[in-house]
Amino acid sequence: MQFEHLPATQILIPLIGAILILVSRKNIVIWATASLLTLLTFINSILLYKQVSVDGVISYAMGGWEPPIGIEYRIDSVNSILIVLVSFMALLAAVYARKSVEVEIVAEKRPVFYAMYLLCLTGLLGILATGDAFNAFVFLEISSLATYVMIAMGKDKRSLIASYQYLIMGTIGATFYVIGIGLIFIMTGSLNLNDISEQINSMNTIRPILASLAFITVGISLKLALFPLHSWLPNAYAYAPSVATAFLASTATKVAVYLLIRYFFDVYGYNIVFEDYWLSMLLIILSIAAMIGASLVAIFQNNIKKMFAYSSIAQMGYITLGIAIANHSGLVGSLVHIINHALIKGTIFMAIGCFVMKLNSTTIEDFSGIGKKMPLTMTAFTIASLSLIGIPGTVGFISKWYIITGAIEKGWWWLVISIALSSLLALIYVGRIIEIAWFQESKTKENTVTLSREMIGVTLIASITTLYFGLNTELTVDLAKIAADSLLPGILR
Amino acid sequence: MIKISLLFLPILIPFIASIIIKALGGNKKLRELTIIVAPFVTLLSVIKLYSLDYGVKLVLFEIMPNLEIAFSIEPLGLLFATIISVLWIIASLYSIGYMNAHKEPRQDNFFFFFTIAITIAIATSLADNLFTLFIFYELLTISTYPLVTHKADPESKKSGRIYLIILLGSSLLLFLPALIYTYYLTNDLTFISGGIFTDAYANGDIGNLGIGLLLALFIFGVAKAAIMPLHSWLPAAMVAPTPVSALLHAVAVVKVGVFTIIKIIIYIFGTELLFKTSSTEWLIYLSGFTIITASIIALKQDNLKRLLAYSTISQLSYIIIGVAMINSSAIVGSILHLTAHATSKITLFFAAGIIYTSTGFTRISQMRGIGHKMKLTMICFTVGSLSMIGIPMFGGFVSKWYIVSGALSISNWFVISVITISTLLNTAYFIPIIYKSFSQGQSAVSYKKVPNSMLLATIASACLTVIIFLFPEFFIEVAKNVI
Numbered sequence: 001m002q003f004e005h006l007p008a009t010q011i012l013i014p015l016i017g018a019i020l021i022l023v024s025r026k027n028i029v030i031w032a033t034a035s036l037l038t039l040l041t042f043i044n045s046i047l048l049y050k051q052v053s054v055d056g057v058i059s060y061a062m063g064g065w066e067p068p069i070g071i072e073y074r075i076d077s078v079n080s081i082l083i084v085l086v087s088f089m090a091l092l093a094a095v096y097a098r099k100s101v102e103v104e105i106v107a108e109k110r111p112v113f114y115a116m117y118l119l120c121l122t123g124l125l126g127i128l129a130t131g132d133a134f135n136a137f138v139f140l141e142i143s144s145l146a147t148y149v150m151i152a153m154g155k156d157k158r159s160l161i162a163s164y165q166y167l168i169m170g171t172i173g174a175t176f177y178v179i180g181i182g183l184i185f186i187m188t189g190s191l192n193l194n195d196i197s198e199q200i201n202s203m204n205t206i207r208p209i210l211a212s213l214a215f216i217t218v219g220i221s222l223k224l225a226l227f228p229l230h231s232w233l234p235n236a237y238a239y240a241p242s243v244a245t246a247f248l249a250s251t252a253t254k255v256a257v258y259l260l261i262r263y264f265f266d267v268y269g270y271n272i273v274f275e276d277y278w279l280s281m282l283l284i285i286l287s288i289a290a291m292i293g294a295s296l297v298a299i300f301q302n303n304i305k306k307m308f309a310y311s312s313i314a315q316m317g318y319i320t321l322g323i324a325i326a327n328h329s330g331l332v333g334s335l336v337h338i339i340n341h342a343l344i345k346g347t348i349f350m351a352i353g354c355f356v357m358k359l360n361s362t363t364i365e366d367f368s369g370i371g372k373k374m375p376l377t378m379t380a381f382t383i384a385s386l387s388l389i390g391i392p393g394t395v396g397f398i399s400k401w402y403i404i405t406g407a408i409e410k411g412w413w414w415l416v417i418s419i420a421l422s423s424l425l426a427l428i429y430v431g432r433i434i435e436i437a438w439f440q441e442s443k444t445k446e447n448t449v450t451l452s453r454e455m456i457g458v459t460l461i462a463s464i465t466t467l468y469f470g471l472n473t474e475l476t477v478d479l480a481k482i483a484a485d486s487l488l489p490g491i492l493r
Numbered sequence: 494m495i496k497i498s499l500l501f502l503p504i505l506i507p508f509i510a511s512i513i514i515k516a517l518g519g520n521k522k523l524r525e526l527t528i529i530v531a532p533f534v535t536l537l538s539v540i541k542l543y544s545l546d547y548g549v550k551l552v553l554f555e556i557m558p559n560l561e562i563a564f565s566i567e568p569l570g571l572l573f574a575t576i577i578s579v580l581w582i583i584a585s586l587y588s589i590g591y592m593n594a595h596k597e598p599r600q601d602n603f604f605f606f607f608t609i610a611i612t613i614a615i616a617t618s619l620a621d622n623l624f625t626l627f628i629f630y631e632l633l634t635i636s637t638y639p640l641v642t643h644k645a646d647p648e649s650k651k652s653g654r655i656y657l658i659i660l661l662g663s664s665l666l667l668f669l670p671a672l673i674y675t676y677y678l679t680n681d682l683t684f685i686s687g688g689i690f691t692d693a694y695a696n697g698d699i700g701n702l703g704i705g706l707l708l709a710l711f712i713f714g715v716a717k718a719a720i721m722p723l724h725s726w727l728p729a730a731m732v733a734p735t736p737v738s739a740l741l742h743a744v745a746v747v748k749v750g751v752f753t754i755i756k757i758i759i760y761i762f763g764t765e766l767l768f769k770t771s772s773t774e775w776l777i778y779l780s781g782f783t784i785i786t787a788s789i790i791a792l793k794q795d796n797l798k799r800l801l802a803y804s805t806i807s808q809l810s811y812i813i814i815g816v817a818m819i820n821s822s823a824i825v826g827s828i829l830h831l832t833a834h835a836t837s838k839i840t841l842f843f844a845a846g847i848i849y850t851s852t853g854f855t856r857i858s859q860m861r862g863i864g865h866k867m868k869l870t871m872i873c874f875t876v877g878s879l880s881m882i883g884i885p886m887f888g889g890f891v892s893k894w895y896i897v898s899g900a901l902s903i904s905n906w907f908v909i910s911v912i913t914i915s916t917l918l919n920t921a922y923f924i925p926i927i928y929k930s931f932s933q934g935q936s937a938v939s940y941k942k943v944p945n946s947m948l949l950a951t952i953a954s955a956c957l958t959v960i961i962f963l964f965p966e967f968f969i970e971v972a973k974n975v976i
Contacts, residue, residue, distance in 0.1 A: 390665070391635070392628040398556070404673045416673075420666040427661055431654070439642050439650060471554045471562070 006048045007060040007073040010083065011126050013041050014090075018118035022111050031098040034114045038087065038094040041121065045080075045087040052080040059131070067131070068192035074131030078335075078483040081475075082258055083128050085339055086251045089346050090121045092458050093247040099452040100353050104155050104241045113153055117247065120146035124255045133181045133267075134191045136259065137174065140223070144170045147252065150244040151236050162235035169232040173222030180215030183208050197267045213273065216263055224256035226320055227290035230313045237309035238362070242353030245305065249312055250346035254338045257319050261334070264323065265487035274326045283324035288418045290317030295425035299432070303362045304355075307429060308348055311388065314422060315341045321415070322403045328484050330406025335480035337399035340387065343469070344396060347384035347462040351377050354451055354459060364433060369442025376456050378437055380463035385430040387466045390423050395469040398477060500551045500564050502538035503574060504616045507531060511608035518601055525589050528604055532582040535615070539574045542566055550621055559681055562628065563621035567684065568974035569759075569828065573618040573752050576835055579957075580744055581611055583950045587843055588736035590944030594850045597734065603643055607737070609636045614745040618752065623682040623761055626753060627664075627672055630717070633749055634660040640737045641730050652729040659726040660716050668714025671707055675761065684756060688763020704762065705772040711757050712776060712813075717750025719806045720813060721783040728802040735846030738798060743805055743838035748831060751812045755827065758816050759975060768819045776817040780810035781911040788918035795856045797845045800922060801838065804881060807915065808834045814908060815896045821976050823899025826892050828972035829965065833880065833888030836957040840877035843951040844870050851943045857926055864930035866940050869948060871930050873955040878923035880958045883916055888961030 003009075017037035021030050052058055052075050060073040075083070094117070105113050123143025130136050148170070152163035185191060187208050188199040200209060218229075225233040233253075237245050264273045274280050291314050298310035319341070322334025352362075354377045359366050371378040387394035400419065407415035469476050510531035517524045550565040588607070592600050613633045620626035634657065642653035676682055678693045693699050699707070716723040730742050758767065767773050784807050791803035812834070815827030847870045848854055852863060864871040880887035893912065900908035961968070 386635070389661075391661075392631055401557070401673060404670060405677055408670075408674055408677050416670045417666070420670060423665045424658075424662050427658065427665070431657055435642075435650060435653065438639070439645050439653070441645075471556065473556050477557060 003047060003051075005060075006044060006051060007058060007075055007129055008062065010041065010044050010048060010129055011122055013037055013044060014118040014125065015122040018115045018122065021114050021118065025107075025111060027098070027102055027107070027110055030111050030114050031094075031101070034097070034118060035091070035094045037118060038091040038121070041125070042084075042087040042091045045084045048075060049080045049084050052076065068190050068195040071135050072131040072192055072194070073129045074194065075129060077479065077486055078261070079128045079258065081479050081483070082254070082338065083125060085342055086121070086124050086128065086255065089250045089342055090247065092346060092462055093117075093243055093250075093350070096246065096350055096353070096455050096458045097243040099455055100242050100357060103357055103449060104243075105153055109153055113150065113241070116146040116149045117244070119143075120150065120247070120252075124251055127255050127259060131193050132191055133184065133193055133196065137178055137181060140177065140259075141174055143252065143255075144174065144223075147236075147244075147248060150248075151240040153244070154239040154241050156239045158235070159239035162232075162239045166232040166236045169222060169229075173219045173229075175219070176215045176222070177219030180212040180219060183212035183215065187212070193262070193267050197269065200267070200272070201269055209268075209272070213263075213268055217260070217279075220256055220260045220263070224253045224260065224320070225313055225316055227286050227293060227313060227317065230290070230294070230316075233313060234306050234309040237312065237349075238303055238305040242349065242356060246346055246349035246353060249308075249349050250342040253312065253316055254319075254342050257316070257323075257334075257338060260320075261323060261331075261487065265331075270326065270489045280324045280326055283320055284415070287317040287321035287324060288415075290314055291321065291422035292418060292425065295422050295429065299425065299429045301429075302364055304352055304364050304367065304433065305349075305362050307364070307433075308345070308352065311426065311429065312341075312345055314426070315345070315388070317422075318399070318403060318419070321419075322399075322406060325403070325406040325410060325412075325415075327406050327409055328481075328488060329402050329409055331484040331487060332477065332480045333399050333402030333404075333406055335483055336395075336402060336476045339469070339476050339480075340395045340399050340466070343462060343466045344384045344387050347380055347459060347466060348388070350455070350459040350462060351381035351384070354455055357449055357451060364436060366443075367433065367437050368440035369437070371438035373442065374451075374456075377451075377459055380456075380459045381437075382434055383463040384466055385434060387470065388430060389426045393467070393470050395466045395476070397470060398473055402477070496545060497549055497551050499538070499541055499545065500549065500566065500619065503535055503542065503578070503619065504564070504612055506535045506538055507608050507612040507615065511605050511612060514601060514608060515605045521600075524601065524604065528585050528589060528608075531608065532578060532585050535611075536575075536578040536582060539571075539578050539615075542571060542574070556624075560624050560676065561622070562625050564616070564619040564625070565621035566619060567760075568971045569752070569755065570618045570620070572828070572968070572971045573748070573831070574615050576748075576832055577611065577614050577618065577745060580740060580835060580839055580954070583953050583957075584736055584740040584839070586946045586953075587739070587846070587950035590946035590950075591734065591736050591846055591850065594941075594944050594947070595734070597643075599643070603640065603734070606636055606639045607740075610640065610741055610745060614749055617749050620684075622684060623672060623675070623757065626756065627668065630668075630715075630749060630753060631661070631664060633746060634664075634717075637737075637741055637746060640741065641733045643734055643737070644732065649732040652732045655729040656726045659723060663716035663723055664714055666714070667710045671710035671714055674707065674710075682761075684760035686760060686763075688759075688761055688766055690762060690766055694766060701770040701772070704766065704770050705775075708758075708762065708767070708772050708776070711761075712754060715750050715753045715757075717746055718754050718813060719747055719750065719809050720780060721786060721806070724783070724787070724806045727806055728799050731796075731798045731802050735798070735842060735849065738801075739839050739842035739846065742802070743842050744835045747805060747809055748835060751809055751831060754813060755816050755831075758819075759824075764819050764824075764976070773817040773819060777814055777905070777908060780814040780817060781907060783807065783810040784814065784911055784915045785918070788915050788922070792918060792922045794922075795858055797848070797855060797857055797860075797926075798842070800857070801841055801845060804841075804919070804922070805834075805838060807919075808838070808881065811893075811896065811912075811915075814911070815899065818899055818903065818905060818908065820899040820903050821973075822902060823896050824976055825969055825972040826895030826897075826899055828975060829895060829961075829968050830889070830892035832968055833892045833958070833961050836954055836961060837877045837880035837887070837889055840873055840951060840954040840958060841881070843947070843954060844874035844877065847943050847947055847951060850947065851940050852938050854938075857929070860926065860930050862930065862932060863938070864927075870951065871927065873951045874930075875927050876955040876958055878927060882919045882923060886959065886962055888958045888965075891962055891965045
């Protein structure tokens, strides 16, 4: 079966859907439409993935304009799997959304929320699919703007400040990115990533190219919340509506990391980025600072959403660490951890959404005894938490295994210790919640709100996938290996 | 194929039992029936395994190339599985009585996690490679955590925290990196007699120092073996109900620890390599230190269960010291001690539980004269104590005999003196308890009736201690097969 236009429809389904959804005002109708659209997106992504795995790299000229002049969509082993991942998480979060949105967002804003949700998905998928530097910027802005709106819709008034904070930081990041692209365009006269890569590799490495690398790295690092550019993230995650948090935490930062990987290994290439020791060293130091520092901060949080927001920063540290180690195992670990962390954080924030709906509070003390009241949701949460620590049998174990192997191959034992230490810190903050939730008598009065079945069902499905991928690594490790092969130069494979 | 799937039965049966227990919920009659029947069926399925050839292997998942979750049988693992399932029968009998006598709440939960823990312990014993063993090692920590915190009061929660942090922390910080490094060097983690490092050592990928450091990472990473200074989780875990302390913290959990260490020394490093590089020397001193120190601390304890916990720490190091000497007789002694200590310690814990159930006493100073009213219990306690000290007629004697004769044959005077001093110390903390309980002038107490099943279980385990002394051939045969 061949569909020629799959790369285009991948983006167009949610984009057109975002407009369509504004037609109706009935909550159930919009929800059903959004779920259906994300389902279509997901099916599309799987077809696309199948096609890539059979035919290899797909190059699609948007509107029939041939690259490098026109915009090229380029789907290969690296982004095809991430497109599936993002579509899957979008589907889960969309199905989850109905009741949660009903409770958290006022009626007249709901259609806009769903529209923004789909628009954000469009942007993220666009970044993944496009092979054009400027087009990536456009999609980055689409997803970011939609995100600002979603965050601002949170129940808590502080969501406005959080959104504004993110707006400022995000804009700075985007500006850096555009400056970087500008420099590249001056030097190469091209915006097509593939074309740029060929040109950069055939010319001598000169200062403007390095400068563009610096600008792009900083710009993207802001988006992926690399320490110390993370300050927007905790508030944004804490005050956004639950659905938005679950979706953003599992996708937005991952897509930014993808872009970083693309630039490091594809556009500039291993030789330019990692030949000089400094960038890799800097990244390693910042990653470790994130892994240890953010985990330490997470231990002392009282707001559960903030705790896991800091944990997200720490986990992003693992991903950037694997990139910075820059050998085959490290990169495989990073790619697998992108998948893992999306599933883990998706599960955790969806479960937190359920708890918060029931308890009307995000303070950790109020979670006492919740395990007995909501055993299924808490089980899902516990499984995801174990995966976060990296307990064997869960998906979190696999990626840590590879990242540690990567560090051992380089002979960096201090890195191995830092990784293990960070897992221990994760054990402490996760253990705190688990202890309170399972082993303390309940003190708080709960709401009369009843959770919908699909909320709990989706949360459970997400948690089961973390177990499934912990035991069956065909879809994660094997694909990550293929992707790493295509990203790294021959000597490092 | 049918034969291979037999391998999975000893794990599957308890697992199904745990699910039934959970599903039955409040239905007490059926639950207790399940609790009694399941261990017998499990034991049968373990016995059935003796008919299989060593080396039969069942692969469940292949997680990474050459890294699979797989089960197979080898003599030591089979012996360990047998010990667990036999003692599980006795412990089930005891637990039902204990939990009812104390009217403990949330019994379905308790027995669910209890059975899950047994499932996992049996899975470790049948693990085909270190990776599988590691996975179940971690899961065992997690599944026993709810048992430690069963009381749900502040003290048990604090203990639960210590328990989790020391056990999970050490394994994540030390065991896991060592595991990955081993895999990186050898591309294999299967248990093979003679070890898997032969090539890596011959190629010079790892030197003498490397082997020593790696061994240290493993030894300290396996904190379940409670070698000092990573022992403090064990006394902390004593807040759990007595059946848990008896089966899990005297048998399943700690024995999984020493079992892992024996497996690593014999099947991962290989005795020959360790002997050649003399990497275990420090381990002899460390475990010797643990034996003496833990015994001295035990001497000062007034709480009976804590005393038993420190005695366990000391006895576990006997097993480690035996393996660390890398001498065939000493290794036989270690493997014997694995069994002998299990039966003796479970007897002691059972007796302590009966005393607590009947009188509410937990401290030794309260126990003056109780032996007159609780003759059988105290006799069983005496049997356990004498076996711990190493008096003939009881299992502990045989194992000590082999360890000491191993030490003599390589003239390791350090070990001999450690064992001598420790025997004296054991006597010094066990005999006063027995003496006190049979002396006159008891404080007035009311004795509550103790369920017969508890008494029966205690007597059964005391008998096993004697049986090991009378018929040690079976265990010696297994131990010889291992080396």
